[in-house]
Amino acid sequence: xxxxxxxxxxxxxxxxxxxxxxxxxxxxxxxxxxxxxxxxxxxxxxxxxxxxxxxxxxxxxxxxxxxxxxxxxxxxxxxxxxxxxxxxxxxxxxxxxxxxxxxxxxxxxxxxxxxxxxxxxxxxxxxxxxxxxxxxxxxxxxxxxxxxxxxxxxxxxxxxxxxxxxxxxxxxxxxxxxxxxxxxxxxxxxxxxxxxxxxxxxxxxxxxxxxxxxxxxxxxxxxxxxxxxxxxxxxxxxx
Amino acid sequence: xxxxxxxxxxxxxxxxxxxxxxxxxxxxxxxxxxxxxxxxxxxxxxxxxxxxxxxxxxxxxxxxxxxxxxxxxxxxxxxxxxxxxxxxxxxxxxxxxxxxxxxxxxxxxxxxxxxxxxxxxxxxxxxxxxxxxxxxxxxxxxxxxxxxxxxxxxxxxxxxxxxxxxxxxxxxxxxxxxxxxxxxxxxxxxxxxxxxxxxxxxxxxxxxxxxxxxxxxxxxxxxxxxxxxxxxxxxxxxxxxxxxxxxxxxxxxxxxxxxxxxxxxxxxxxxxxxxxxxxxxxxxxxxxxxxxxxxxxxxxxxxxxxxxxxxxxxxxxxxxxxxxxxxxxxxxxxxxxxxxxxxxxxxxxxxxxxxxxxxxxxxxxxxxxxxxxxxxxxxxxxxxxxxxxxxxxxxxxxxxxxxxxxxxxxxxxxxxxxxxxxxxxxxxxxxxxxxxxxxxxxxxxxxxxxxxxxxxxxxxxxxxxxxxxxxxxxxxxxxxxxxxxxxxxxxxxxxxxxxxxxxxxxxxxxxxxxxxxxxxxxxxxxxxxxxxxxxxxxxxxxxxxxxxxxxxxxxxxxxxxxxxxxxxxxxxx
Numbered sequence: 001x002x003x004x005x006x007x008x009x010x011x012x013x014x015x016x017x018x019x020x021x022x023x024x025x026x027x028x029x030x031x032x033x034x035x036x037x038x039x040x041x042x043x044x045x046x047x048x049x050x051x052x053x054x055x056x057x058x059x060x061x062x063x064x065x066x067x068x069x070x071x072x073x074x075x076x077x078x079x080x081x082x083x084x085x086x087x088x089x090x091x092x093x094x095x096x097x098x099x100x101x102x103x104x105x106x107x108x109x110x111x112x113x114x115x116x117x118x119x120x121x122x123x124x125x126x127x128x129x130x131x132x133x134x135x136x137x138x139x140x141x142x143x144x145x146x147x148x149x150x151x152x153x154x155x156x157x158x159x160x161x162x163x164x165x166x167x168x169x170x171x172x173x174x175x176x177x178x179x180x181x182x183x184x185x186x187x188x189x190x191x192x193x194x195x196x197x198x199x200x201x202x203x204x205x206x207x208x209x210x211x212x213x214x215x216x217x218x219x220x221x222x223x224x225x226x227x228x229x230x231x232x233x234x235x236x237x238x239x
Numbered sequence: 240x241x242x243x244x245x246x247x248x249x250x251x252x253x254x255x256x257x258x259x260x261x262x263x264x265x266x267x268x269x270x271x272x273x274x275x276x277x278x279x280x281x282x283x284x285x286x287x288x289x290x291x292x293x294x295x296x297x298x299x300x301x302x303x304x305x306x307x308x309x310x311x312x313x314x315x316x317x318x319x320x321x322x323x324x325x326x327x328x329x330x331x332x333x334x335x336x337x338x339x340x341x342x343x344x345x346x347x348x349x350x351x352x353x354x355x356x357x358x359x360x361x362x363x364x365x366x367x368x369x370x371x372x373x374x375x376x377x378x379x380x381x382x383x384x385x386x387x388x389x390x391x392x393x394x395x396x397x398x399x400x401x402x403x404x405x406x407x408x409x410x411x412x413x414x415x416x417x418x419x420x421x422x423x424x425x426x427x428x429x430x431x432x433x434x435x436x437x438x439x440x441x442x443x444x445x446x447x448x449x450x451x452x453x454x455x456x457x458x459x460x461x462x463x464x465x466x467x468x469x470x471x472x473x474x475x476x477x478x479x480x481x482x483x484x485x486x487x488x489x490x491x492x493x494x495x496x497x498x499x500x501x502x503x504x505x506x507x508x509x510x511x512x513x514x515x516x517x518x519x520x521x522x523x524x525x526x527x528x529x530x531x532x533x534x535x536x537x538x539x540x541x542x543x544x545x546x547x548x549x550x551x552x553x554x555x556x557x558x559x560x561x562x563x564x565x566x567x568x569x570x571x572x573x574x575x576x577x578x579x580x581x582x583x584x585x586x587x588x589x590x591x592x593x594x595x596x597x598x599x600x601x602x603x604x605x606x607x608x609x610x611x612x613x614x615x616x617x618x619x620x621x622x623x624x625x626x627x628x629x630x631x632x633x634x635x636x637x638x639x640x641x642x643x644x645x646x647x648x649x650x651x652x653x654x655x656x657x658x659x660x661x662x663x664x665x666x667x668x669x670x671x672x673x674x675x676x677x678x679x680x681x682x683x684x685x686x687x688x689x690x691x692x693x694x695x696x697x698x699x700x701x702x703x704x705x706x707x708x709x710x711x712x713x714x715x716x717x718x719x720x721x722x723x724x725x726x727x728x729x730x731x732x733x734x735x736x737x738x739x740x741x742x743x744x745x746x747x748x749x750x751x752x753x754x755x756x757x758x759x760x761x762x763x764x765x766x767x768x769x770x771x772x773x774x775x776x777x778x779x780x781x782x783x784x785x786x787x788x789x790x791x792x793x794x795x796x797x798x799x800x801x802x803x804x805x806x807x808x809x810x811x812x
Contacts, residue, residue, distance in 0.1 A: 020727075028480070030568075041735070042684040046726075049733035051275070054449040055562055056485045058378060059278040075567055081275060099733040118386040119338030129335040131347035136342065144340050144372065144379055145559070148277055182340065217563075229273055239569060 001083045003027050007048065008090040018097070021045075027070040027081035033087070034062055035075055050101035057215055060149035064101050064212035065090040070151035070213045084200060092154035094165075108150050115176040115194060116143050136183040140143060143178035145216040146171065152210035152220055158203055167203030170220045172213075176201075177223040180197025180230060192234050200229040240425045243392070244269040246652050247414055247429035249401050249456065252281035252379070254615025254640035255435035259393045260599075261644025266651050267669040269394040271416055271427065273399055273451060273738070277385050280437050280449045280605035281615075281636065283325050284377025285488035285560060287369030288334075288637070289630035290327035290359060294348040295367035300324045302359060303368065305805055307631060310356040310519045312623025312765035312775065313807040314469070314783070314800055319620045323638045323802065330637045331370050331495060333615075339383045341372050342557070349555040353493040356519035356628040362646045362812070365517045369630045374488045374560045377633060399425065400738050401455065402671070404432060404463050404611070405663040411463075411611035412659045415667040419738065422731025424671070430654040431610050431647040433541075433597065434460060435640065438616040439589050442693040442746050442753070443699070446584040447479055456617035458745025460591045461752070465601055465608065466785040466796070468619040469589035470749070471756035471767045473587070474627055477523035479583025481541040483568055487561050487580055489629040491544060492516045494557050498527065499543045499577065500535040513812035518812045521626040524582040528700050532580075543577035550574075582700060586764065588627050589756070590619035592785065597643025603785055603798040610654060614643040621783065624800075625765020655662050674740055679723035681706050683740050686717050686724070690743075690750055698754055703770045707758040714750045716786075721747055752793060756784045777807050 003025055010018035023040045034052055041048045053059040055074045062073040067088050081087055085156055093102035110176055153159055153169035179185050195201045210220035244267045248255045251272035262268045272279065291298040303324040307316055335341060335349060344348040351367040372379045386397075399416040405426070406412065412427040436456025440448025459469055477498075478487040492498070498516055500506045510526040511518035515788050518526075531540045546554055551574045554562055558573075565573050591598040591613040599608040614638045622635055644808040697710030721744065728736040762776035782797040 011732055012728065013730075045294075046728040046736040047730055047734075047751065048772075049735060051278075053274050053278045053451050054280065054283050056283075056483075058283050058560070059274075059280075059449060061278045063273065077568070083527075102733050109276070113389050116390075118390045121336075125332075125336040128332055129341070129349050132343050133347045134343050134345065136347075137343045140340065141373070141469070144382075147282075150384075159312070179338075182338070193300065238480075 001027060001029065001078065001084070003078065003081060004046045004084060005036065005040065006085045006088050007100070009100050011099055012097070030156060031078045032074050033066060033078065034073040036078065037089070048068045049099040051175040058147060060147035063092050063149040063151045064156065065092060070155045072149060072151070073140050075215050086201050090152060094154045094159050105150060108153060110172070111172045112148065112170060112175060114170050116187065117179065119179060119182065119185055120190070122186055130184045132183050138187050140178045141180045141197065142218050145218055146174050147216060149215060151213045151215060155209040155213045156200065157209060158163045158205055161221070164203060166199045170204070171223065173204070173224050173227060174218060174220055177227055180227060192231050195227055196231045201231060216221055240423065241428070242269070242425060243428045245429065246431045246436055247271060247427050248433045248438060249348065249414060250279065250435035250615070251276055251380065251395070252279035252386060252435060252437055252615060253381060253636040255433065256381070256388055257637050257640030257648070258433050258435065258614060258644035260384060260387050260667050261641050262648050262767055263391045263393050265596045268364065269396060269427065270388070270400050271396040271414065271421070273398065273400040273730045275397050277344045277381055278379065278397060282378040282381045283447070283449060283486065285350065285374040285486060286354060286490035287371030287376050287630045288331060288633040289354065289368050289628065290331045290370055290634065291324070291368060292331055292349065292351070292370065294344060295351045298359065298366055298368055299397065300327065302361060302366070303327065303357070305361050305761055306357050307622065308805045309810060310628040311364065312626055312810055313781065314621070314624030314629050314764060316621050316801040317803040318801050319622050322595050323622050323634060323799065327634055327636045330634060333384065334380060334637070337383050337387055341370060350492065353494070353517055354629045355489050355517050355523065357630070358514065362513070362629045365514055369490070369493060369586055372489065373556065374490050374558050380633065384702065396427070400741070401459065402741060403663060403667050404459050405659060406463050407660060408657060410609040410657065412657060414590060415664055417671070417738070419733055422734060424664060424668055426661065426690065428657070428659040430651050431612060432644055433639050433647060434591060434613040435615045436617045439746065439749055439759065440495040440584045442690065443584040444692050444695045445479065445484040447476055447484055447684065448584070448594040453742040454745050455742060455747045457590060457681045457749055460599065460613070461748060461788050463790050464788065465591055465599055467589065467650055467752050468783050468785050469621060469756070470587065470753045470786060471760050471784060472477070472588035472625050472765055473584060473698070473753065474520055474586035474588060474766050475524045475582045476585035477520055477582050478544055478580040480564060480568060481539065484583035485564055485568065485584065486583065487564070487578060488558070489520070491546060491558055493563060493701040494553065495549055496544055496546045498523070501537050502532045502535060502752055506530050506535070514812045519626055519628055522812065523698050525768060527582055530531065535581065541579045541581040544580045546573045546576040547575060584699070586632060587616060588619070588621070588623040588626060593620055595620060595639070596646035597639055598646060600761065603796050610650070612643045612647055614639045625767060646689050657804055671737070672735065673724055675729055679725040681724045683724055683743055685735065686720055687743055687746070690714065690717055690747060694750055697759055701768055701770050702757055704758065707754055711751065711758060714747060714754060718747050718751070752786045755793055755795060756786055760784060779791055
């Protein structure tokens with residue numbers, strides 16, 4: 001079937017401003033949108049730049065806006081669009097465009113790093129594994145599906161707004177949740193002090209966009225709410 | 240730009256990151272990757288990591304060693320296999336201590352499940368040996384190691400594509416990289432270089448591998464005069480999602496899934512009466528295609544993987560990712576309906592020959608290349624021989640990634656001082672300028688498509704002399720056409736066409752090496768099956784293939800296999 005792609009183009013090294021370019025492509029219904037983009041670049045316009053790696057929603061490389069909504073191009077199928085429909089492809093919001101659909105993810109990883117995304121444990125580990133019950137593991141099992149694609153952070157109205165751009169965003173908070181609620185972690189106090197401010201968990205205004213766009217179906221907003229609850233509980237405990 | 244470090248690691252998958260974590264506190268280490276962190280293909284590993292920690296059933300490293308050697312069809316070097324399996328428990332506990340979120344059993348210990356070819360008591364019955372985190376084991380280990388790298392401030396050069404090794408005075412002294420964001424070349428000097436660049440599945444049309452798996456490390460080593468070992472041994476995973484080739488983890492069968500032909504028969508009972516659906520991958524892939532050849536496949540040449548008897552709860556807890564793939568890509572719910580699967584190119588057992596410390600070996604006598612190391616899929620230690628068992632690859636990456644790190648740390652003080660010249664940089668710059676300036680008539684995409692199809696047709700599960708010769712001839716004509724490629728994109732920012740042109744150069748060289756290795760091995764062993772030589776021939780071929788690059792046709796030599804505990808026996812399951 002024939003599809004029409006309208007793709008955001010911008011090379012800051014030579015273009016004064018961004019523009020849109022359209023491409024027609026014959027595609028099979030089972031093709032991914034990523035397959036279409038690959039073919040456009042291979043067959044029609046080799047100057048088009050976008051990231052991709054695994055092609056099946058595990059590496060997190062090909063987050064972009066498809067008809068206005070953040071998604072992975074490898075998870076969207078041609079059959080879900082109509083013949084002759086114009087499909088609008090744009091880079092993720094929030095981040096600086098480096099070239100076409102490629103955005104600067106450095107700030108994303110900086111915010112990610114700010115939550116101490118690693119197990120904090122001061123007691124010496126046992127000879128074998130630390131024990132953890134199935135129920136304890138299940139508390140954060142959804143969160144470990146995160147592939148750092150940045151779709152949530154790019155879709156969040158709070159990270160998008162200039163006055164709140166220092167908010168660390170949902171992806172970093174999902175990783176914070178993953179460690180805060182891991183029964184093996186002993187860093188709760190320092191984690192809570194990192195998260196208990198307007199750029200941390202309190203930056204979230206429960207807009208649900210993160211949950212809506214997450215390609216791995218993580219209940220992001222609920223997890224952020226649980227962090228907030230945990231902060232309040234820890235304060236009560238101290239009083 | 241010029242940079243200098245003690246150690247440069249090429250590749251940010253599990254082998255590379257594990258080596259980096261090992262070194263960073265004592266020496267100055269940098270990781271170079273052509274993709275962003277956590278995008279490397281180790282993340283796509285699903286099923287688990289094999290270790291005889293015995294959390295579910297009685298197990299020991301001797302059984303694991305036997306299974307690995309038998310799985311390899313006796314081509315693995317048994318001294319290296321012993322090192323790997325004896326280290327496996329330590330690897331698992333170390334990962335757990337780092338924070339890897341393993342799935343748990345009722346006792347709160349790390350959960351283990353069945354996997355193909357892993358057995359109790361030297362082949363008597365399947366054993367639960369695969370430590371796992373649902374079916375996203377590779378991704379969570381990659382995330383955890385990346386987090387450790389952040390914690391320890393490992394320096395990353397991301398989206399830098401390594402174009403060449405710098406070898407001077409008989410030593411490897413660094414790499415030349417192409418910065419995708421600026422289009423500029425960098426010279427990164429180092430006392431030791433680790434190649435941890437992963438596999439090369441993208442030489443083939445239908446593969447579980449990602450776009451980045453183009454075999455760059457093999458290609459650069461080969462161009463630098465390093466031989467490539469056992470490259471005819473390509474693992475074809477039995478259960479690729481039909482028709483895309485996306486991996487459907489062996490964990491599906493480890494949890495109890497059953498392969499069925501179009502009559503509904505559990506056909507693996509006929510091919511492997513003892514372990515059935517838990518036979519090693521080479522055997523299951525051949526069995527599926529035999530069913531298809533004999534008319535018992537579905538239209539379109541696939542079979543069914545049936546999980547419907549497992550129940551929704553277990554499927555969602557242990558097989559969430561593959562369930563999601565099947566729902567997204569085929570609109571099928573594996574809880575209710577069987578999954579259409581067909582074999583897909585998955586892994587290469589062969590690679591850059593190394594010793595068990597990751598040191599690269601430059602000939603058949605075991606001579607070490609100074610300053611050059613390799614680990615992971617691009618290396619051939621050899622622990623997988625003719626066929627790798629599932630869950631032994633992550634183990635390989637973690638065991639030999641760490642050992643390479645230790646070996647490099649020890650090598651740094653004794654490496655001596657030497658000054659890198661700019662000759663290599665100039666040569667690589669000239670090559671890139673040449674590629675960009677040349678206005679040829681061939682399109683990269685045409686040549687690549689042709690290569691991917693011919694490798695699929697002639698060098699997949701079943702091979703024969705006629706097909707391999709035809710494939711080799713055609714690959715050589717594609718190499719000729721490659722000399723006249725045209726790169727339309729002259730831009731300096733994220734010029735993926737230029738990167739893919741260099742990748743294609745490596746891929747064509749590797750296709751030639753794979754075809755030639757397969758043509759020369761006139762027997763069937765592990766994943767290498769010749770219709771015209773269907774039996775294993777230990778008298779003539781119980782040996783490793785080594786292919787050397789020469790100005791003319793590549794030179795094929797051999798070296799012996801190390802056999803310690805287990806003498807070759809017929810391989811039945």
